[in-house]
Amino acid sequence: MQIAAAGLTAFVRDIFVGEGCTPEEAERIGRYLVAANLTGHDSHGVIRVPRYVGWLREGEVVAGQAPEVVSDSPSFALVDAHYGFGQTAGPFATQLGIAKARQNGVAIVALRHAGHLGRIGEWAEQAAAAGLVSVHFVNVAGSLLVAPYGSVDRRFSTAPFAAGFPVAGAEPVILDFATSAVAEGKVLVASQGGKPLPEGVLIEPDGRLSRDPATLFGPIEGTPERDSRKGAGAIRAFGEHKGSGLALMCELLAGALTGSGTSGPGPKRFCNGMLSVYLTPEAFGSQDAVAAETRTYLDFFKGARAASPDGEVLLPGEPERRTRAQRLSEGVPLPDPVWATLIAAGRPHGLDGETYRG
Ligand code: NAD
Numbered sequence: 001m002q003i004a005a006a007g008l009t010a011f012v013r014d015i016f017v018g019e020g021c022t023p024e025e026a027e028r029i030g031r032y033l034v035a036a037n038l039t040g041h042d043s044h045g046v047i048r049v050p051r052y053v054g055w056l057r058e059g060e061v062v063a064g065q066a067p068e069v070v071s072d073s074p075s076f077a078l079v080d081a082h083y084g085f086g087q088t089a090g091p092f093a094t095q096l097g098i099a100k101a102r103q104n105g106v107a108i109v110a111l112r113h114a115g116h117l118g119r120i121g122e123w124a125e126q127a128a129a130a131g132l133v134s135v136h137f138v139n140v141a142g143s144l145l146v147a148p149y150g151s152v153d154r155r156f157s158t159a160p161f162a163a164g165f166p167v168a169g170a171e172p173v174i175l176d177f178a179t180s181a182v183a184e185g186k187v188l189v190a191s192q193g194g195k196p197l198p199e200g201v202l203i204e205p206d207g208r209l210s211r212d213p214a215t216l217f218g219p220i221e222g223t224p225e226r227d228s229r230k231g232a233g234a235i236r237a238f239g240e241h242k243g244s245g246l247a248l249m250c251e252l253l254a255g256a257l258t259g260s261g262t263s264g265p266g267p268k269r270f271c272n273g274m275l276s277v278y279l280t281p282e283a284f285g286s287q288d289a290v291a292a293e294t295r296t297y298l299d300f301f302k303g304a305r306a307a308s309p310d311g312e313v314l315l316p317g318e319p320e321r322r323t324r325a326q327r328l329s330e331g332v333p334l335p336d337p338v339w340a341t342l343i344a345a346g347r348p349h350g351l352d353g354e355t356y357r358g
Contacts, residue, residue, distance in 0.1 A: 002330065002334075004357075004358055008034050049341065050341045075104040110274070110275050112258040114260075114273070128165065138254050140263060142267070146159070149237055159263075171317065182198070190213050197212075204233045218230030
């Protein structure tokens with residue numbers, strides 16, 4: 001099925017109002033989840049609604065929680081989200097980093113104990129829209145999913161990394177990925193009838209490579225609910241020893257340094273930690289020189305010959321922009337099982353999902 005972004009946002013908002021969120025917070029949840037769908041990252045879109053509702057009801061994430069600045073200096077802040085929604089803590093931390101960097105040239109913001117922050121590229125996009133370069137290291141406490149290079153045992157979360165670089169007079173470069181071979185959400189999408197996984201992104205306890213979501217979730221039964229604790233295997237880290245090393249640094253920077261907690265060992269309360277660096281190009285000298293070198297280099301980059309006749313060399317961020325333009329005009333496509341979970345989430349609040357399809 002296909003649904004316009006505005007109707008989908010309103011439906012998700014109303015579900016979370018029904019679950020006890022303020023209209024403002026519920027609107028942010030809807031807006032950021034649908035924004036992820038618009039970029040094509042369905043793994044971080046509205047497919048998450050049942051899980052967010054579950055977390056809210058179990059007290060794992062707390063509605064209406066105000067992020068607290070627990071340590072503050074002109075170019076540094078440590079923010080504790082106190083397990084509030086990532087859709088509230090994420091924009092708060094990002095706007096704080098932007099404001100501090102504008103004042104002081106550079107800023108570091110550490111965010112701990114945030115509910116799921118969703119698509120991390122969102123925060124890099126917000127910084128880039130304000131003219132700032134940004135780098136984000138993220139981890140997920142309470143979410144052991146990924147085997148380090150050379151191992152079959154889970155030791156990392158999917159620990160995403162993102163960076164944004166504004167380009168004068170053009171769209172920014174936005175790099176944003178999980179340090180796992182695939183994000184957990186992509187395994188979730190594949191297990192619910194969405195895009196199948198590439199070969200060899202999962203690993204069984206005996207070292208066999210796999211693309212079967214059951215490796216992560218255990219036997220896939222008739223229900224859309226998935227629990228990654230039920231699978232015996234793991235997702236592999238991307239990029240062999242290099243990606244595995246970057247995942248380790250995300251755990252240390254976003255989990256250990258921020259005080260948010262690393263992914264393991266032992267049971268932990270689910271939360272995202274994020275260490276973000278914000279830089280104003282002006283702090284590096286002539287803004288014109290930065291802009292000119294960036295433009296020249298990106299033209300050189302884009303001028304690289306494609307490896308195949310129908311291929312194309314893309315900048316990070318380009319695929320998301322293209323998908324966003326397409327989905328804004330045509331609507332957000334959702335697999336029927338995902339739409340069914342939204343309809344079910346709306347029912348207890350007297351919401352008829354079909355009415356949001358316009
Ligand atoms: P991915 O593998 O789709 O990679 C996306 C990145 O690669 C983007 O920067 C994109 O612009 C770039 N890209 C894609 N195709 C390209 C091409 N042909 N040429 C050049 N660049 C290209 O991403 P992923 O690893 O599946 O991650 C998906 C999302 O999951 C991300 O938004 C990430 O932030 C999010 N995530 C969030 C959490 C969390 O705890 N909040 C955890 C893990 C992942």
